[in-house]
Amino acid sequence: MVNIPKTRRTYCKGKQCRKHTPHKVTQYKKGKDSLAAQGKRRYDRKQSGYGGQTKPVFHKKAKTTKKIVLRLECTVCKYKMQLAIKRCKHFELGGEKKTKGAALQFVSILVHVRALQLY
Numbered sequence: 001m002v003n004i005p006k007t008r009r010t011y012c013k014g015k016q017c018r019k020h021t022p023h024k025v026t027q028y029k030k031g032k033d034s035l036a037a038q039g040k041r042r043y044d045r046k047q048s049g050y051g052g053q054t055k056p057v058f059h060k061k062a063k064t065t066k067k068i069v070l071r072l073e074c075t076v077c078k079y080k081m082q083l084a085i086k087r088c089k090h091f092e093l094g095g096e097k098k099t100k101g102a103a104l105q106f107v108s109i110l111v112h113v114r115a116l117q118l119y
Helices: 038-047 102-118
Strands: 003-004 007-011 020-026 065-072 080-087 091-093
Touching: 007 080, 020 091
Parallel strands: 003 091
Antiparallel strands: 007 020, 020 065, 065 080
């Protein structure tokens, strides 16, 4: 589980800033495919009519996760940049921070409850 804060102080390459400023962090999402793109028009034309599937369909998928891409927007000059981080199965933006010893407290509470159930 990767938990990233919603704001981050990092270097801004914008012409106004060119220094470390606070950035708003969001997760990059792919835009909707355009029906007017040349490749899509060519593919649709080729697919129309009789003859079945005309292009190869890829089936040898190897990866189970995608690399997470963060979209950083400077709060001063609105300059936007993208930053790729490592692969992960679970990604969280602005979730609660883990506190030191929280897991130990949980375990001790669990043991205490079990002890009460025995009596």
